[in-house]
Amino acid sequence: MSEEAASVGVGRAMLLLVGRELCLSFRRPEQLLQPLVFFLIVTTLFPLGLNLQPSLLKDISPGVLWVAALLSSLLSLDALFKIDADDGTLEQLALSGQGLTVIVIAKTAAHWLLSGAALVLVSPLVATALAIPVSAFPTMLLSLALGTLTLSWLGSIGAGLTVGLRRGNVLLSLIVLPLAMPLLIFGAAATDRAISGISAAGALYLLAALCVFTSTLAPFAATVALRIALD
Amino acid sequence: MNGTAEGLCVENVHVWRGDRHVLKGVSVEVGPRELVHVLGPNGTGKTTLLRVATGLLRPEHGRVLWRGRAISSVRSDYQSALAYVSHEPALKADLTPLENLRFMVGLKRRVSTSELKAHLDRTGVLACADLPVRVLSAGQRRRVVMARVLALGAAIWLLDEPFTNLDAAGTELVATLLAEHVNSGGLALVVAHQNLQVSATTRRLELAT
Numbered sequence: 001m002s003e004e005a006a007s008v009g010v011g012r013a014m015l016l017l018v019g020r021e022l023c024l025s026f027r028r029p030e031q032l033l034q035p036l037v038f039f040l041i042v043t044t045l046f047p048l049g050l051n052l053q054p055s056l057l058k059d060i061s062p063g064v065l066w067v068a069a070l071l072s073s074l075l076s077l078d079a080l081f082k083i084d085a086d087d088g089t090l091e092q093l094a095l096s097g098q099g100l101t102v103i104v105i106a107k108t109a110a111h112w113l114l115s116g117a118a119l120v121l122v123s124p125l126v127a128t129a130l131a132i133p134v135s136a137f138p139t140m141l142l143s144l145a146l147g148t149l150t151l152s153w154l155g156s157i158g159a160g161l162t163v164g165l166r167r168g169n170v171l172l173s174l175i176v177l178p179l180a181m182p183l184l185i186f187g188a189a190a191t192d193r194a195i196s197g198i199s200a201a202g203a204l205y206l207l208a209a210l211c212v213f214t215s216t217l218a219p220f221a222a223t224v225a226l227r228i229a230l231d
Numbered sequence: 232m233n234g235t236a237e238g239l240c241v242e243n244v245h246v247w248r249g250d251r252h253v254l255k256g257v258s259v260e261v262g263p264r265e266l267v268h269v270l271g272p273n274g275t276g277k278t279t280l281l282r283v284a285t286g287l288l289r290p291e292h293g294r295v296l297w298r299g300r301a302i303s304s305v306r307s308d309y310q311s312a313l314a315y316v317s318h319e320p321a322l323k324a325d326l327t328p329l330e331n332l333r334f335m336v337g338l339k340r341r342v343s344t345s346e347l348k349a350h351l352d353r354t355g356v357l358a359c360a361d362l363p364v365r366v367l368s369a370g371q372r373r374r375v376v377m378a379r380v381l382a383l384g385a386a387i388w389l390l391d392e393p394f395t396n397l398d399a400a401g402t403e404l405v406a407t408l409l410a411e412h413v414n415s416g417g418l419a420l421v422v423a424h425q426n427l428q429v430s431a432t433t434r435r436l437e438l439a440t
Contacts, residue, residue: 007311007339007340008337008338008339008340008341013338016334016337016338017334017338019334020334023326023330024323024325024326027325027326027363028325087319087320087321087322087323087324088317088318088319088320088321089321089323091285091287091315091317091319091321092315092321092335093338094287095285095286095287095310095313095315096310096335096338096339097306097307097310097311097338097339098338099307230287230288231287231288231289
């Protein structure tokens with residue numbers, strides 16, 4: 001019947017899927033803003049609760065920044081596939097002829113744009129509150145960008161595994177957070193070194209390597225997890 | 232019967248869900264210009280059979296063939312020829328029917344807004360084309376889903392309870408669409424509880440416990 005219909009290429013399908021995610025997210029801005037506000041509040045709680053001297057604050061600020069970034073990224077991960085799975089959209093996407101891996105990559109990329117990239121954009125505000133010097137900003141922004149992207153990839157596996165569970169968000173955190181420890185270590189180290197004025201190249205290279213590693217393997221792992229969930 | 236070479240063929244499929252043996256060696260063949268009406272009491276595996284036919288659910292035993300080849304070996308071609316309607320409408324409540332269709336149909340084929348509007352007009356929901364799906368009734372959502380099926384232009388229709396929530400006119404519309412689809416060379420596997428009043432070659436497949 002529709003043999004002559006031009007099939008849709010992977011690139012176009014990706015654009016369409018990312019566009020759909022962005023469109024859906026902007027219709028519900030609170031879902032976009034809540035993790036960012038959480039990030040801002042958590043980072044503000046530390047200086048308030050610990051009653052720190054600015055000098056001490058400088059020592060703990062990289063760690064605080066990174067822990068808050070990881071936790072706030074986790075907040076939105078639960079919804080990555082779950083909403084689509086619950087309303088039947090995931091089945092339709094799986095039958096769209098595009099391959100589940102394409103769907104996973106597009107959805108995870110959109111998730112990073114809406115959570116990780118947004119978090120990177122507001123991080124200078126938080127960094128200022130935590131007395132991180134402006135000279136450390138480039139390293140901090142780059143490390144956060146790499147770290148949140150890696151976390152989105154790791155999260156796609158966890159979200160795929162927990163998509164069939166009614167309350168999977170705690171389990172999702174338990175799966176993803178141990179895997180995210182290297183991110184925390186190297187990310188905080190990079191930021192710490194940049195604050196002290198030492199070269200952070202080593203830590204950044206390791207973060208970049210982790211990012212490449214997860215972005216090449218996670219889509220396939222998440223695809224398998226989703227296929228099991230759809231079965 | 233046109234044989235397995237042209238149609239969809241489910242061959243001796245067994246499916247277990249946990250300890251339950253849901254499908255016990257079910258076979259069904261649907262050729263072009265043919266509609267198979269699947270019926271049976273609740274819990275006899277009608278939906279499971281349809282999910283097996285889509286390829287979403289892999290049977291423990293048996294296979295599904297499309298034009299004589301296993302669907303897993305021609306997955307992309309098979310999926311392009313497929314329109315599946317499940318219990319869930321799979322519409323995003325925050326998007327309009329037009330946007331929903333543009334994204335979903337757009338993954339399978341290039342489609343223009345005017346064409347999508349024509350399909351929404353056909354199913355009687357053009358007036359709601361620019362409202363969020365959230366404000367649509369369950370019956371109107373069903374009609375949007377049928378517009379999606381039309382827009383996909385697929386040769387194979389796998390419909391799970393397509394008459395749910397529809398009024399008399401809607402039921403008649405879906406029956407007409409089914410007849411047009413089948414008579415123009417398509418094939419359909421339809422799960423429905425009521426009798427189908429479709430003017431096309433129809434066979435019945437009754438599933439029992």
